[in-house]
Amino acid sequence: MTWLKDVIGTEKAIIAMCHLRPLPGDPYYDEKKGMDYVVEMARKDLMALQNGGVDAVMFSNEFSMPYLTKVKPETVAAMARVIGELMHDIKVPFGVNVLWDAKLSLDLAAATGAKFVREIFTGVYASDFGLWDxxxxxxxxHQHRIGAKNVKLLFNIVPEAAKYLADRDIEEIAKSTVFNNRPDALCVSGLTAGASTDSQILKKVKDAVPNVVVLANTGVKLNNLEEQLSIADGAVVGTAFKYEGKFENHVDQNRVEEFMRKVRAFRSLAVK
Structure with missing residues (x-):
């Protein structure tokens, strides 16, 4: 049994993304609609995800494009306001992801009571955002200084839009990351949000570190969820839950319900 059962309530957990609209300081923030709009859009997506039956939710500033690797204070302050206003509506375990700043993700988790964070914790990369250290x-x-030692750390070891500077294979990265850092989970991603995770890479990682939680981090859809969950311990799902399966759209509760019905059927067969 993994920690997923204790923290999220089930094995083969589905962590749904609640993507926040652009925030103050972001290039595409809508000043006329303001933060009230951001909060209400987040509430709309949260309710659709929860009503659709997901196991957990992760709040991220997904529309703070182009991303920073050292995020500004106004971003994490805005995210804290959104989560604070939604606190009474949140009915499932939740995590946070301040793209792409690991320390601020932990700050936000400590302030809101999030159970887990997902980030790029290790490595040096050549990325769309420049040299990423x-x-x-x-x-x-920092996690221990701020009293967040119980927050689970989800290490993304295949960062989106980036490549390791060193010539290392994925098994080597997985093994050394686990040995040196004791992550709570490893996340394996495709190139961008919504891009399918390569099942062969996913299997290589799981085989390399069989005793560590491995999550399919992008691109899990109705037509591949059984394949992906047969390898991974769970999945982070965002784009597949949106209207027409498009990244920029809001969450479609009907798509969530259909997806989660198939997940529950898969789980019941796996148990047998």
Missing amino acids: TDVGETVR
């Missing part, structure tokens, strides 16, 4: 030792020390 990390400092996992300082990040984990």
Whole structure:
């Protein structure tokens, strides 16, 4: 049994993304509609996800494009306001992801009571956002300083829109990440949000670290969820839950319900 059962309530967990609209300081923030609009759109998506039956939710500033690797204070402040206003509506375990800043993700988790964070904690990358460096030792020390030691750390080891500077295979990365950093989970991604995770890569990672939770981090859809969940311990799902399966759209509760029905059927067969 993994920690997923204790924290989220089930194995083969589905963590649904609640993508926040652009926030103050973001290039595409709508000043006329303001933060009230951001909050209400987040509430709309949250309710559709929960009513559709997801196991957990992760709030992220997905529309803060183009992303920063050192996020500004106004972003995390705005995210804290959104989650604070939604607190009475949140009925499932939740996590947070401040793209792409590991320490601020932990700050937000500590402030809101989030159970987990997903981030790029390790590695050095050539990315669309420039040279992308990390400092996992300082990040984990920060986690303990702020009283967030019980927050689960989901390490994305295949960052979107980025590539390791060193020539290392994925099994080597998985093994050394686990040995050096004791992550709670490894997330395996496709190129961008909504892009399918390569099942062969997913299997290589799971085989390399069989005792660690491995999550399919992008691109799990109705037509591949059984294949992906037969390998991974769970999945992070965002785009597949949206109207017409398009990243920029809002959550479609009907799509969520259909997806989760298939997940529950898969789980029941897996148990047998």
